[in-house]
Amino acid sequence: MTIAEIKAIMTGSYIADETIRQKYNLQDGKSFEDQFSTVSPENIIFYVVATCMILPFQVFEQFMIDLLALLRNNKTHTPRWYATRAKEFQFGYELAGDTDQYDNDGLTPEQIEVSQIVKFAAGVEADDQSILFVKVARSVNGEKQPLTDVQYAAFYAYIMRIKDAGVRITIVNTQGDDLKLNFDIYYDPLILDSEGKRLDGTNDTPIQDAIRGYISNLSFNGLYTNQALIDALQVVQGVEIADLKQAASRHGNYTEFTPIVARSVPYAGYYKITDNNLVLNMIPNE
Known part of the structure; x- marks a missing residue:
């Protein structure tokens, strides 16, 4: 709830009171704002009271969120x-x-x-x-x-x-699942060079950083999706098209990589990716 919503509840009750309506000669169908100036004492008082009320309301609301989360996480034996x-x-x-x-x-x-x-x-x-x-x-x-x-x-x-x-x-309790990615990156040659480095020299690995940032920010045992990874790359300045050619994963060094079709949850609970398993084919978009 916002300050405006709290104020609207109070002012709505205020102008609905018959004594107030007669004293101020209020008209049907008009709101509090229609009949009281923004600088009127009544409007200022209601705003101040609503502002004072918002903090305890937000504290209580957060308390309820935390309490429900605590109950959910501690529901025994789930x-x-x-x-x-x-x-x-x-x-x-x-x-x-x-x-x-x-x-x-x-x-x-x-x-x-x-x-x-x-x-x-x-x-x-x-x-x-x-x-x-x-x-x-x-x-x-x-x-x-x-x-x-x-x-x-x-x-x-x-x-x-x-x-x-x-x-x-x-x-x-194992090392993270290996992730293998192969991208065709169509880039703006005014922003990036053929190795994916920024021309202004501020970052040599903006694309790799975005990929690793997406992977590391996944919630533990969370859902990885190819589309979300592509979306993370599309916001990198200079990347105009991120075309995912291959996405695959494996658990343990002695297993084969398995293609990821749309989405996947890592067996270990998290992914890791090495430079050898990340291929970026840089293509100028001219």
Whole structure:
């Protein structure tokens, strides 16, 4: 709700009051703005009150959004619940007694944050609901990476401790799926050169940056689409047509690349792309 909407509710009730209508000789069918000047005391008062009311309204609205998200994420024993609990794992700390919670008395918020090494997590059920996949990753210099062997061993023990009896869980803790892309880029020769560098010297890799930016900004275990990637390139200055010739992915170095038809969700929960798997055929659009 906006200030104008709050003010409209108040002024609507105001001019509907019979005493007010008689005192101001208000006319049917006309709004508050039609009958009161913008500099009138009445208009100023209503505006000030509406402005004062908007802040607590927005705070309450955000509170409801946060509360609903908290309830949704902590609805027990759902895939989303497992993802939430995965991010609550604290490396190097033991659970309190026979519970599935940590006793953080005496720890600072900074210590807790550092110990919570799982920064990305998703719970995904197999199609036949026989297995729950818990996908995880940590953040290293802003990039998604799998947990180390030592970290994984501790995390595995934690999940086995807190999981429901009888639930079969497979933890996915691997390098990101490899992405292979091949583009024909029709470019403006007034902006870019034949290698994709900006002629003004401000950026040597604007196209590569846009591709990697799209990939890194995908939500964990989020949906990749060829069209969204093309859209990300179309806004790069100097790129006039981005024609995707090939998009393929693979999980693990010993599997074959599989073509991506329109969209895909990475097995590892995230993608990575190397220079060898990114081909840009630069074509001047003259």
